[in-house]
Amino acid sequence: MKKLAILAAGLMAMPAFFAGAAMADGHAATGDAAAGEKAFRQCVSCHVVVNDAGETLAGRKAKTGPNLYNIAGATMGSVDGFRYSKLLEAGAEQGVVYTEEFFVKYVMDPTGASQEATGESGRGKMSFKVRKAEDAVNLYAYLASLSAEGS
Known part of the structure; x- marks a missing residue:
């Protein structure tokens, strides 16, 4: 019975461990990756996650x-x-980084967040907006978990 309690406690701690894990470059993901995986369903019509080996980790083609x-x-x-x-090319030139904070702003308002970050006018191509900040934070955690550092 004691082993079962220890196992249960360990399993319950796993999401917290992965949610707060720092990326190798110092960017932390604070959301729930499992919830982010569910939220990613709204992204698959446009995006895919394919690793360097060519394996599809999430999404379709x-x-x-x-x-x-x-x-x-x-x-x-x-x-x-x-x-x-x-607008996004300007962000690349200026070195705007997808930190969790910026990613959340970006997926909730792609054009507005890009304009604010770069100081440039224009429009981004992404028209979809994530409605809930919690979903956006969880999406970041999920995508971080699929990255080279997170996997």
Whole structure:
């Protein structure tokens, strides 16, 4: 019975361990990756997560948006081969990074967050907006868990 209690306590602590785990580059993901996986269902029509070995970790073969592998802690507009808007290209030039805080702002208001971060006018290509901040935080945690550092 004691072993069962220890096992249960360990399993219950796992989400907290992964949720607060710091990325190798110092960016922490505070959300619930399991909840983020569910929230990612609203992203799969445009995005996919494919690792460097070519394995699809999440999503389908969507190509409307860029591959989100290693997006946590990445510089805006940094996926090779993807054609970004001028606004996101400005973010790349300025070194705007997808920290959890910026990612949450971005997925809730892509154009507004990009304009605020860069000081530039223009529009982003992403028209979808995540409605709940909790979902956005969880999405970041999920994507971080699929990254090279998180996996």
